Amino acid sequence: MRNSRRNFIKKSGWATAAGMAAISLSPQAYAAENLHQDEALDRILKEPVLRIAELKDPVWIASVELLRREDNFLCRVRSKDGAEGISVSNNMQMIHLYPIFVNRIQPFFIGKDAREWESLLEEVYVYQSNYKLQNLAFWVPLATLEFAILDLLGKMADKSMGALLADTIYHPEISVYQANNYRGKSAEESIDLIEKHVRETEARALKFKVGGRMSHNKDYPPGRTEKLIPLVRQRFGENMVIYADSNGSYTADEAIRIGKIMEEYAYDFYEEPVPFDWYEETLQVSRAVNIPVAGGEQEPSMHGFRWLIKEDALDIVQPDIFYFGGMVRSMKVAKMAALKGKPCTPHISGSGLGYLYMMHFVSALVNAGPFHEFKGFNNEIPLDSPTSSLNSEGGKVTVPTGPGLGVTLDPDFVEQHRVVEG
Missing domain, CATH: 3.30.390.10 (Enolase-like, N-terminal domain)
Structure with a gap:
């Protein structure tokens, strides 16, 4: 089985001609195209994000x-x-x-x-x-x-949080992928646990961990990744969307080798194949493998994202709305990605209500990826959500409506x- 960036972006249900076309340019035309992209990216960074024209008076x-x-x-x-x-x-x-x-x-x-x-x-x-x-x-x-x-x-x-970020709510429901992390367990143990959690959420997509996390090519236990990559595809079949996350486990050469194995089994994206601040190596892997390379969870810099997007080092951008300083900054990243025909699939981190904030953010993305991360909702924080169960039903979660967050914390x-x- 084979997959490609083009097939992935088609799955996301949107694309731009500029982002999809393979263009052969003369040196002069290439320089002009680069200048045009620079100007367009910089314009995005200067444009306001928030839609708050209704608020005529200061909010001190x-x-x-x-x-x-x-x-x-x-x-x-x-x-x-x-x-x-x-x-x-x-x-x-x-x-x-x-x-x-x-x-x-x-x-x-x-x-x-x-x-x-x-x-x-x-x-x-x-x-x-x-x-x-x-x-x-x-x-x-x-x-x-x-x-x-x-x-x-x-x-x-x-207005909802999402409506503060865009004039249109593009995604009132979010299709989820079930995230799993069973490093340290064998491939056989891992696949059974992955299947258990996927069945519970009825998700049509999943993500699991490969490599050893910033481990300089080590695997935990040894040989787990190469056994698990084909096993996941065999267990879930050709219609399941499958993502793999390395958490920066590999050098560029090893990342490419592992990525080629993923290609054989039609994987849909490859997250953080090398350490997150290895920009040139990320670009090297992206050029060498025929599946989309995703990243950005750890990226703290707007200028860093601008380089990764402009140079096509990433096919999918994944700002973490906590780690990157909020929805406003993350929306600028998503808009830069849209300019280049790239989806945004934000990462969610930690505890609290991270998934709920991510849902509002995704609801406002014209270039949202097809599936978004789900680790289960935090039931330790009591709240009232009259417009959403906040659970995955048929692989989808409804974004709460209503002003602001759309839920009320227990007073x-x-x-x-x-x-x-x-």
Whole structure:
């Protein structure tokens, strides 16, 4: 069996002629084309994302609070007019990063107009030299605040978070892929566990782990990956969409060798074949294998994404909306990808309500990939969701409607949290 990038992009249900065409250009025409792409990409980075024309008056931020109960963190923002927004953080990271939120982010936003969020993102990046913290250490706390701000703005504008990002909701339902991680188990053990979880969600796509995670070509246990790649296809049949995630396990040469095995079994994408900051090697693998190369989960830099997209090092972009600092920044990445005919399949991280935020983001993507990550919903956070079960039904999850996040956290649960001081 064989697969190709073209077949994958057709599966996603959209494409642009510019992104699909194989063009042979003279040196002069190539230079002109590159200049055109540079200008178009830069224009995307300058264009506003938020759709908040309904909000004619300033939304002055009166308070920003980080709330904690054991290892769970909430962010609550209030305007001077009494409007409120709330978010749940990526608790796996915030347990280590909350001092950055309290000392480097929270003070900057008091008294600011929340409608100016996009320009404030640029300013807070420079405030107290926060740019020196660039990576998830800075972006996770900032995304935590952004999701509370979007909840607040959405309630005031009577729009969902997705509708704040685009004029059209393209995906009121999200088709899911079941994510699995059974490194350390044999291929035979892994395949049985993968099948169990796929059947539970009725997903029509799945993703599993190959290699040993940033392991310099080691496999855990040895030989697992080469046994498992054909086994997954054989167990699920030719109609199942199959993704494989290496988490940067390989050197370029080994990544290409493993990718060629995936080609034989018609895999649909190959995620992070080499370490995430190996840009040139990612491009090398992308050119050598005939299945789409995906990545971006760990990418902290807008300029880094711009290079990966423009140079066609990635076929599918995967910004993590927590790790990359929120939906606004991630939407710019998705738009740059759309310019080049590439899908966006965002990564979701950690705990809390990450999957719910990802759903709202995907709902606004014209170039959303065909399936999106599902690890099961967090039932430890009590909330009311009148418009969605938040569960996979027939392989699809309905995006909640209503203003802001579209769900209400249990007030008693919120009250059990205490304000984190500096």
